[in-house]
Amino acid sequence: MRYLPLTPDDRTAMLAAIGAKSIDDLFTDVPQSARLDGPVDLPRVAGELEVERALGALAGKNATAGTVPFFCGAGAYKHHVPATVDHVIQRSEFLTSYTPYQPEIAQGTLQYLYEFQTQVANLTGMPVANASLYDGSTAMAEGVLMATRATRRNKAVISGGVHPHYVAATETVVHAVGVETQVLPAAVDAEAEVIAQIGPDTACVVVQTPNVFGTATDVTKIAEAAHAAGALLIVVVTEAVSMGLLRSPGEMGADIVAAEGQSIGNALNFGGPYVGLFATRDKLIRQMPGRLCGETVDADGERGFVLTLSTREQHIRRDKATSNICTNSGLCTLAFTIHMSLLGETGLRRLALLNHEAAVKTRDALKSIPGVEVLTPRFFNEFAVRLPKPAAEVVERLAEKRILAGVPYSRLAPDAGMDDVLLVAATEITTDADVAALKAALAEVL
Amino acid sequence: MSTMNTVGRPTTPNQVETRPATLTGGRGLLQNEALIFEGDGWGKTGVDLPEPKGDASDLGDLVRKDPIGLPGLSEPEAMRHYVRLSQKNHAIDLAIYPLGSCTMKHNPRLNEKMARLPGFSDIHPLQPQSTVQGALELMDQLAHWLKTLTGMPAVALSPKAGAHGELCGLMAIRAAHEASGEHEKRRKVLVPTSAHGTNPATAAFVGYTVVEVAQTDDGRVDVADLASKLGDDVAAIMVTNPNTCGLFERDILEISRLTHEAGAYFYCDGANFNAIVGRVRPGDLGVDAMHINLHKTFSTPHGGGGPGAGPVVLSEALAPFAPAPWVVSDGDGFRLIEREEEDAAQAFGRLCAFQGQMGMYVRALSYMMSHGSDGLRQVAEDAVLNANYIKARLSDLMSAAFPEGPCMHEALFDDEWLKGTDVTTLDFAKAMIDEGFHPMTMYFPLVVHGAMLIEPTETESKAELDRFIEAMRALATAAKAGDVDRFKGAPFHAPMKRLDETRAARAPKLRWTAPEGSNLAAE
Numbered sequence: 001m002r003y004l005p006l007t008p009d010d011r012t013a014m015l016a017a018i019g020a021k022s023i024d025d026l027f028t029d030v031p032q033s034a035r036l037d038g039p040v041d042l043p044r045v046a047g048e049l050e051v052e053r054a055l056g057a058l059a060g061k062n063a064t065a066g067t068v069p070f071f072c073g074a075g076a077y078k079h080h081v082p083a084t085v086d087h088v089i090q091r092s093e094f095l096t097s098y099t100p101y102q103p104e105i106a107q108g109t110l111q112y113l114y115e116f117q118t119q120v121a122n123l124t125g126m127p128v129a130n131a132s133l134y135d136g137s138t139a140m141a142e143g144v145l146m147a148t149r150a151t152r153r154n155k156a157v158i159s160g161g162v163h164p165h166y167v168a169a170t171e172t173v174v175h176a177v178g179v180e181t182q183v184l185p186a187a188v189d190a191e192a193e194v195i196a197q198i199g200p201d202t203a204c205v206v207v208q209t210p211n212v213f214g215t216a217t218d219v220t221k222i223a224e225a226a227h228a229a230g231a232l233l234i235v236v237v238t239e240a241v242s243m244g245l246l247r248s249p250g251e252m253g254a255d256i257v258a259a260e261g262q263s264i265g266n267a268l269n270f271g272g273p274y275v276g277l278f279a280t281r282d283k284l285i286r287q288m289p290g291r292l293c294g295e296t297v298d299a300d301g302e303r304g305f306v307l308t309l310s311t312r313e314q315h316i317r318r319d320k321a322t323s324n325i326c327t328n329s330g331l332c333t334l335a336f337t338i339h340m341s342l343l344g345e346t347g348l349r350r351l352a353l354l355n356h357e358a359a360v361k362t363r364d365a366l367k368s369i370p371g372v373e374v375l376t377p378r379f380f381n382e383f384a385v386r387l388p389k390p391a392a393e394v395v396e397r398l399a400e401k402r403i404l405a406g407v408p409y410s411r412l413a414p415d416a417g418m419d420d421v422l423l424v425a426a427t428e429i430t431t432d433a434d435v436a437a438l439k440a441a442l443a444e445v446l
Numbered sequence: 447m448s449t450m451n452t453v454g455r456p457t458t459p460n461q462v463e464t465r466p467a468t469l470t471g472g473r474g475l476l477q478n479e480a481l482i483f484e485g486d487g488w489g490k491t492g493v494d495l496p497e498p499k500g501d502a503s504d505l506g507d508l509v510r511k512d513p514i515g516l517p518g519l520s521e522p523e524a525m526r527h528y529v530r531l532s533q534k535n536h537a538i539d540l541a542i543y544p545l546g547s548c549t550m551k552h553n554p555r556l557n558e559k560m561a562r563l564p565g566f567s568d569i570h571p572l573q574p575q576s577t578v579q580g581a582l583e584l585m586d587q588l589a590h591w592l593k594t595l596t597g598m599p600a601v602a603l604s605p606k607a608g609a610h611g612e613l614c615g616l617m618a619i620r621a622a623h624e625a626s627g628e629h630e631k632r633r634k635v636l637v638p639t640s641a642h643g644t645n646p647a648t649a650a651f652v653g654y655t656v657v658e659v660a661q662t663d664d665g666r667v668d669v670a671d672l673a674s675k676l677g678d679d680v681a682a683i684m685v686t687n688p689n690t691c692g693l694f695e696r697d698i699l700e701i702s703r704l705t706h707e708a709g710a711y712f713y714c715d716g717a718n719f720n721a722i723v724g725r726v727r728p729g730d731l732g733v734d735a736m737h738i739n740l741h742k743t744f745s746t747p748h749g750g751g752g753p754g755a756g757p758v759v760l761s762e763a764l765a766p767f768a769p770a771p772w773v774v775s776d777g778d779g780f781r782l783i784e785r786e787e788e789d790a791a792q793a794f795g796r797l798c799a800f801q802g803q804m805g806m807y808v809r810a811l812s813y814m815m816s817h818g819s820d821g822l823r824q825v826a827e828d829a830v831l832n833a834n835y836i837k838a839r840l841s842d843l844m845s846a847a848f849p850e851g852p853c854m855h856e857a858l859f860d861d862e863w864l865k866g867t868d869v870t871t872l873d874f875a876k877a878m879i880d881e882g883f884h885p886m887t888m889y890f891p892l893v894v895h896g897a898m899l900i901e902p903t904e905t906e907s908k909a910e911l912d913r914f915i916e917a918m919r920a921l922a923t924a925a926k927a928g929d930v931d932r933f934k935g936a937p938f939h940a941p942m943k944r945l946d947e948t949r950a951a952r953a954p955k956l957r958w959t960a961p962e963g964s965n966l967a968a969e
């Protein structure tokens with residue numbers, strides 16, 4: 001087997017050094033009844049070629065975003081990723097290193113994490129960011145738990161514009177610890193309705209901008225209302241590129257930002273691995289979940305970086321930790337930070353504007369189709385339309401025509417009574433020909 | 447003299463003599479690389495994008511006006527920056543990475559190639575299911591391999607890391623107790639003192655009270671203590687097997703029997719499954735739930751700390767409570783059940799926005815298919831053989847924490863042998879860095895004083911093991927001979943000297959900020 005360096009002679013010599021007669025002597029602690037005599041019933045060793053053929057056949061059965069007119073978003077976005085990104089993240093020293101627990105030989109990882117934290121803090125407009133969480137949805141759950149710790153209150157008010165899967169992932173976890181959630185009905189443009197629900201027991205208000213219907217909202221007034229009642233404002237962002245064009249959550253008064261960073265540097269990957277961005281205010285640092293990288297000096301006084309504030313974390317605090325999180329999204333944070341370094345502010349702003357432009361163009365094309373009603377009033381790169389037919393059915397019909405037209409809202413929330421709503425995203429990859437193809441095909445099936 | 451905590455770990459760095467620095471801060475191949483924020487990248491970009499034709503005036507006041515504070519790098523500058531940084535990292539591709547409990551094994555590049563096939567990497571999680579049948583089939587195949595290797599009837603694939611898998615398992619256990627009406631009285635989770643920190647953290651996270659179970663002198667769960675703490679107020683036990691001392695729990699069948707008799711569930715931390723894969727099925731040990739770190743046992747890269755993947759195999763009793771989504775197959779192909787209400791009404795909810803770590807599924811399946819069932823069995827055997835070889839060859843100089851009998855995939859030493867040398871486990875670890883090796887896991891498990899936990903994995907050759915062993919022997923001999931200076935100031939030859947972690951935590955500086963008086967950047 002090509003990954004196993006020991007030869008039969010090595011094994012014999014090593015067993016002799018140990019003083020064991022056979023390999024079975026090393027497994028004697030396993031109860032007799034639980035020892036398997038031979039290999040389980042699965043295929044045997046396979047060469048590279050065989051594996052490539054088998055997996056290539058499975059890959060070949062999927063319609064890839066890059067080969068069709070593509071308008072899917074709803075929390076995962078296709079952007080062009082510079083070739084440098086994937087090259088660098090495959091360097092052995094990044095790909096095959098561990099969590100930087102020995103900082104003297106992990107400054108590469110630690111420095112990019114420090115740079116990543118700074119980029120995320122500046123992008124979100126917040127004072128501090130951590131070294132990433134699993135994804136945006138788990139970041140939202142962690143944000144709600146953090147808010148309950150910080151305020152010693154027990155209830156989260158969640159806007160009807162938050163991605164339903166984010167809400168589900170959050171409720172699953174926070175209900176287990178007895179945190180209450182109040183989720184407002186799905187609505188395209190009603191983030192401000194959370195204000196009326198804030199009470200003395202509210203730990204946090206959660207709003208998303210742009211929301212799941214694409215609507216961008218100035219949340220300043222919501223922040224003021226939350227703060228006046230002693231609650232925190234959590235802003236969820238599922239499309240990180242949007243912050244290159246829209247006012248940052250920090251500028252609008254957010255206390256915690258829980259965002260999905262996939263759209264910078266990371267491929268669609270059928271939903272994962274992605275990278276959760278998590279940022280907050282200085283006074284809440286010690287309540288944060290996840291790893292943090294901090295600056296320090298070495299014995300020569302040279303600047304260096306280490307993982308820090310680990311007294312919040314499970315490996316030190318065990319059952320008193322702020323979260324059970326250990327692993328973060330290491331390599332995905334690296335992809336994010338490389339792509340962001342290449343873009344810089346100039347590139348990010350331009351990229352964001354190109355996204356907006358593509359979405360406006362797509363919106364204009366679709367709204368001219370009879371029966372199609374555009375629902376989203378202000379958007380970044382995604383908007384909702386109402387169709388005269390169930391959106392899931394339309395999407396299937398268009399998929400048969402090799403057009404991935406978007407995400408039916410009913411896929412995220414079957415019970416919302418919005419079966420006719422389609423979420424359509426456009427990015428810098430969207431061409432005029434893609435838009436024309438979508439328009440023609442949609443007009444045909446409606 | 448440095449201060450120490452309760453397990454003998456120094457909490458302050460030692461004073462060392464400084465050596466003359468180079469004039470530029472660079473040293474040989476190692477460049478003194480500034481932060482991207484400290485260069486001239488303000489206003490620069492390394493991505494050529496077309497000039498936008500429109501503007502964003504339709505968005506009015508929502509448009510961001512102030513500087514964001516993001517420098518840019520041209521492509522050559524970016525490449526240099528990150529390659530220079532990379533050279534300051536240890537990696538499994540450079541040398542043995544013997545971190546006990548972390549399982550740093552070779553990461554096959556075929557897996558990377560497969561994960562990057564557009565048919566896996568360039569598909570959207572919410573595409574019509576008819577357009578992703580191959581992806582769903584891959585998830586189904588992965589599930590089949592994991593269930594067969596563990597002897598368990600069900601698996602929840604979506605947890606995004608080991609700790610997320612623990613969360614999944616405990617949530618399923620909690621849901622099962624809720625379904626049987628016993629949740630209100632079963633509020634305790636029993637966890638051995640040697641457990642990973644994630645175990646008690648997860649149990650507490652889910653709202654349970656953690657009760658510690660003692661360990662015997664031979665490094666196993668104290669069954670009598672466990673039995674005395676089991677009762678109708680216990681929801682589950684969380685046992686790592688092989689455990690964090692690198693030992694197989696000999697009484698595992700008795701442990702699971704007692705647990706089930708008490709009406710509790712057996713959660714197994716599967717972090718060390720690599721030691722027994724292909725030779726022992728956890729299902730035969732009475733396990734109810736076990737997470738599998740795909741980034742440990744099945745070689746998906748650790749990537750400097752992630753991403754991981756932590757699928758959880760489940761017993762018949764817990765299977766109905768598995769979270770959404772999951773894959774089913776019928777005559778029409780494969781279907782993703784995305785809402786718990788759609789099928790089994792008992793699913794406990796959803797753990798993340800989409801279907802988990804697809805990129806890791808592809809890599810893990812590529813690894814499993816490459817080995818086959820026979821190769822995976824050999825993986826466990828070689829991992830255990832390598833660890834025992836290290837233990838055998840170092841035990842005359844260093845004190846094995848549990849000298850009797852074989853270990854499994856990792857060899858555990860304590861710091862008894864360093865007594866009187868003024869060298870601590872930390873000092874010894876830092877001196878290993880100077881010799882070109884990444885240190886073993888230190889000060890874990892907490893039940894062993896000054897612990898040194900060495901896990902070679904099966905992908906080390908005998909020659910590399912011998913090289914490592916000779917270095918360890920040389921260092922151990924030096925420590926005993928009183929060559930303390932070699933250890934106290936170490937590392938001397940690494941990209942950095944010993945870093946002051948206390949200082950970092952005292953006044954946390956977690957981001958770059960523009961120097962006073964500069965007009966650069968926001969904040």
